[in-house]
Amino acid sequence: MLDLLSIMVFIYLAGNNSLVTINATLYTPALLMNITxxxxxxxxxxxVNSTGQSIPYYISNNEVYLSMVNPGNVTIIYTPYINVLNNGTLQIRISTDYETQVYMASNVLPTTIPSNIQGFQETSNGIVLALAPGNYVINFITTGPVITTTTQHAMKTNMAQSALYSSLGYIIVIIMIALILSVLLIMRHRK
Known part of the structure; x- marks a missing residue:
């Protein structure tokens, strides 16, 4: 169904900052194509396409449907759903029709990895697992500090509230000065 030159799938496991990147290269235009x-x-x-322009798409279940009028590259980027098990271990379920590279950052410690991996490579700041098409479950924990979006959101809220209070103080001072000037002008006109 797909006229593809290649599909490369990269999964970057970095705790809460995990990311999935899919690079697809088409050599002929396809009116409608789907990528799992x-x-x-x-x-x-x-x-996005190779120039960084957004491409309209439709998602149904785990299928992305998009239209390509010209040959070229397509990049799909998203944050993966990661389960949190009862013991605090994180779990990612991978079901792929393509060869997949799973990059684990140095602060990610796998507790279980598939037994049928195709390759294993150590990098300067992590490891890369090469997986054949299939279904996989990888459990892992993070060993470094974990930054959550809730904490970041709370900080933004606190800063917004303090900005509101400081703005309110300025408004009160301006109103008081306007009142004093109004009273002085009224007293001056009465003389």
Whole structure:
């Protein structure tokens, strides 16, 4: 169904900052093409062409449908859904029709990895697992500090509230000065 030159799937496991990137290269235009996402998306999915322009798409289950009028490259980026088990271990479920590279940052410690991996490579700041098409479950924990979006959101809220109070103080001072000037002008006109 797909006239593809290649599909490369990269999964970057970095705790809460995990990311899935899919690079697809088409050599002929396809009116409608679909790409199966290897991991369920947690949030919005970004689909761009080689110039960085957004491409309209439709998602149904784990399938991304998009239209390509010209040959070229497509990049799909999204945050994967990661389960949190009862013991605090994180779990990612991968179901892929393509060869997949799983990059684990140096602060990610795998507790279980598939036994049928195709390759294993150590990098300067992590490891890369090469997986053949199939279904996989990888459990892992993070060993470094974990930054959550809730904490960041709370900080933004606190800063917004303090900005509101400081703005309110300025408004009160301006109103007081306007009142004093009004009283002085009224007294001056009465003389």
């Amino acid at each position: 996402l290897p991991v369920q998306p947690l949030g919005p999915v970004t689909v």
